[in-house]
Amino acid sequence: MGDATDVIRDRAGRSGAMDEFQPPGRLVTLTDVAREAGVGESTVSRVLRNHGSYSKRAGARVAEAVARLGYVPNRLAGSLAGQGASARLVGVVIPSLANVVFPDLLRGLTSALDAEGIPCVIGVSEYDPDREEALAAALLSWRPAALLLTGLEHNPGTVALARAGGVRVVEMIDTDGDGIDTVVGFSNRAVGAASARHLVARGYRRIAYLGHDLRIDVRAGKRLAGFEEALAEAGLALQAQEIRSGPSSPASGRAGLEALLARHPDLDAVYFSNDDMALGGYFACLAAGLAVPGRIALFGFNGLDFAAAMPQPLSTVRTPRLEIGRRAAACLTDQSPKKIDLGFELIEGATA
């Protein structure tokens, strides 16, 4: 811990001519730059935003002054004064950071938004609609250019806020229902249905579902509904169902499959709420010496990285997570509300 302290010795240390007194803590303002450059404030503003016309000379002098003073614009002031008074920020509310899906979503978003220099302000709701509402309000108070939510199910209060906020609203991931403004995602019901049809076509009949808490993860519930619907169309029904409390994880998937097989030894296929759970299931089979898919077939959801690297590639559905984020970003400049269904891809794999 020793010399870490004196690192802050010259906190205010700026280089260059600092003749006049600079009260410590007071940051350089645009007015300082104007004085330093010997031009008016508006000129500095025009130069910095490259907006409106100014002479080469003015541009050079301002650039020089900015560098000399180490000026960092204050966007709080800029956004407040600017028209529409909305900030070059987007607010994002996601339910969790523990599930790779949402970081992936953010990844798509930030990659697209970085190009425009727009950062994300994030809020994590932990799958709690009340928290989502509180976060939406908090984020809107920063007057973001847009508010991005996850899924279509929200508190009435959240919807009211989003509508009244006067901002673009994009709901990501789920297209099964009506959105507030723009919706970018895929149909979770269709994913479930496609997964069921795949298993049925492969001849599996004694099929179970293994997932984490559905009341919390509405979209997993929609997949399951689609799955059961498609099973019913084939004259089949779920043989068993294991719902684990807590978030999805390989550990939960492993324990879940062990529990499921103890109760229903005759199952021939299991549909998991996602790849993490499925990986745990795969580990359970390895540990128990059960042949996959000979003895039991496994089917996941999401198409995560590891799925393809498994000794037997996991049968799953790849969801366009990055693409959703990217498209959501693209929608911000766009005007008309719409619903964009990006679809999904069933990966046959080797486990089902």
Added chain:
Amino acid sequence: MGDATDVIRDRAGRSGAMDEFQPPGRLVTLTDVAREAGVGESTVSRVLRNHGSYSKRAGARVAEAVARLGYVPNRLAGSLAGQGASARLVGVVIPSLANVVFPDLLRGLTSALDAEGIPCVIGVSEYDPDREEALAAALLSWRPAALLLTGLEHNPGTVALARAGGVRVVEMIDTDGDGIDTVVGFSNRAVGAASARHLVARGYRRIAYLGHDLRIDVRAGKRLAGFEEALAEAGLALQAQEIRSGPSSPASGRAGLEALLARHPDLDAVYFSNDDMALGGYFACLAAGLAVPGRIALFGFNGLDFAAAMPQPLSTVRTPRLEIGRRAAACLTDQSPKKIDLGFELIEGATA
């Protein structure tokens, strides 16, 4: 795509008495609330922030007016006017969202910050120092209460910005070196050394390293340095080394181990740059029918969820990722700069 459009029919729809004309797009301001409540602006401000004294009656009238008008405070204005003019926001620059480590870091951060109602503004540098600098500047322009960076290696410009910004700076994850202000993390060198000692103690001698690009991921480089140092202390040296281009992933780990074993069939242990790579290595062994750890031992890094669920729990090192985020958040209110080493935990597992 059909009926998604008419969802926005009543975009401006606020409930309650809206007698006076409300220019569309103009949001409710504190002045509006004051008028509606029949009190002064300062009173509204005091009530909303519960700061200073006000009567029960004033409190009730303001609360009522806020609800009736659907008022959402404008924090751009609030922060600009408030003392210090710094926003209740923290800026966070992380190198990537593709590696679970960083979402985990954010998770710890947001969980601690949410309690205070402070959101994170994030920037993703993609491991590029220039980008990091640009992001730091962009984030500082929002006048955040603090700037959180990853690691200790930055451009001189980034350091200058951080110093001149007049904000708290916290560098997360790595403690091997000097920080700008506060540092929260663990020693990557020590992790590498502990891993090497573990392998040596278990009797492994023909040890290789398998990782992703070290020039990009400096901290992985530090772990490797510590690893080699500890090997040397035991009179050993790395038998082989495989550096994969691109980010770490199970697929890369699998291909890497296959390549490594093709070149050096006599290896008895492999140290991976992280658990993702190690999982891929494990899959490679499963696919090739190599006994783990009998034929070859595997050692990872991070202690991710799946490591414990594997048929043979992965031998790895658990890093305090959430805790780092939480402590970093705690440091924001704290005053004195310091270096906090949160340590790590070696998980013996069953693969090495």
Added chain:
DNA sequence: TCGCCTTTTGGCAGCGCTGCCAATCCGGTT
């Protein structure tokens, strides 16, 4: 009832910037 002290209240300047507008400059015309 009056005076004194505490609580509560409203007015208003100003945070740093942008947008508007009027003033100024510059070069070529007449």
Added chain:
DNA sequence: AACCGGATTGGCAGCGCTGCCAAAAGGCGA
């Protein structure tokens, strides 16, 4: 030499809020 149009420039109001201050309203003992 006076004139004109476009390019360039600076001044200043005001974005919505907070902090400060002085004024108003209560509370209470004498």
